[in-house]
Amino acid sequence: NAGVTxxxxxxxxxxxxxxxxxxxxxxxxxxxxWYRQDPGMGxxxxxxxxxxxxxxxxxxxxxxxxxxxxxxxxxLRLESAAPSQTSVYFCASMGAGPFGGYTFGSGTRLTxx
Amino acid sequence: DxxxxxxxxxxxxxxxxxxxxxxxxxxxxxxxxxxYKKYPAEGPTFLISIxxxxxxxxxxxFTVFLNKSAKHLSLHxxxxxxxxSAVYFCAALNTGNQxxxxxxxxxxVIP
Numbered sequence: 001n002a003g004v005t006x007x008x009x010x011x012x013x014x015x016x017x018x019x020x021x022x023x024x025x026x027x028x029x030x031x032x033x034w035y036r037q038d039p040g041m042g043x044x045x046x047x048x049x050x051x052x053x054x055x056x057x058x059x060x061x062x063x064x065x066x067x068x069x070x071x072x073x074x075x076l077r078l079e080s081a082a083p084s085q086t087s088v089y090f091c092a093s094m095g096a097g098p099f100g101g102y103t104f105g106s107g108t109r110l111t112x113x
Numbered sequence: 114d115x116x117x118x119x120x121x122x123x124x125x126x127x128x129x130x131x132x133x134x135x136x137x138x139x140x141x142x143x144x145x146x147x148x149y150k151k152y153p154a155e156g157p158t159f160l161i162s163i164x165x166x167x168x169x170x171x172x173x174x175f176t177v178f179l180n181k182s183a184k185h186l187s188l189h190x191x192x193x194x195x196x197x198s199a200v201y202f203c204a205a206l207n208t209g210n211q212x213x214x215x216x217x218x219x220x221x222v223i224p
Contacts, residue, residue, distance in 0.1 A: 031210045042202065042216035050210060090156055094210055101147040101204065101212065104156030
C-alpha cells in the first residue's frame with residue numbers, strides 16, 4: 001500500500017549508543033518531516049526537508065541529525081543517545097499544498113536506558 | 114511556547130451523543146487547520162480540515178468550526194461511535210509547510 005514506511009518499529013538503546021531511524025515514502029511527496037511524541041507534549045517537529053537536498057531544524061533538533069538521501073528517503077540519526085530521547089518518533093510526508101496535511105508512518109518506539 | 118493548545122486531555126461521551134473537542138491557537142497568521150485521529154501503536158491519520166476563509170467544514174459525522182476572532186476551533190462528532198475512541202490532535206499551518214500540533218485529547222465513547 002502507498003504510504004510512509006518507518007523502520008524499525010521498536011528499539012532499545014543504551015545511553016551513548018547511536019542509531020538511524022529510516023523513513024521512506026512512495027507518494028512522490030516533496031516535503032518530509034520527523035516528529036517526536038511525548039506524553040503531554042503533543043507532536044514536536046525535530047527536522048524537516050521541504051525538498052530533496054534541503055533540511056531545516058524544527059522545534060527540538062538538539063541531539064539529532066538528518067539526511068534527505070533522495071526524494072523518497074529521509075533518515076534521522078541519534079549520534080549519542082540519551083534517556084531524554086526516549087519517545088515515539090513519527091516520520092511524515094506531504095505533497096504540494098497543505099490539503100490533506102501529512103501522511104504519517106506508524107512510528108518508532110525508542111527507549112534509551 | 115505552545116502555539117496550539119488542547120486544554121482537555123481527555124473526554125468521555127456516551128455512544129450516540131455529540132463529542133466536542135476544542136483547540137485554541139495563539140498565532141493569528143495560521144491559515145489552515147486540520148484534525149488528526151490517532152489509534153494506539155499507529156500513526157496519526159488525517160480526519161478533516163478547514164481553511165481560514167471558512168468558518169465551517171462538514172464531512173459526514175464530523176464537522177469542524179473555526180472562530181478566527183477567538184482563535185478557536187472545534188471538532189464535533191455526531192453521533193459518536195465506539196470506534197471513534199482515539200486521541201485527536203488539532204494542527205495549524207503557518208507560512209510554508211510546517212504544521213504545529215496541539216497536545217491531543219483522548220476521546221472515549223462509552224457503548
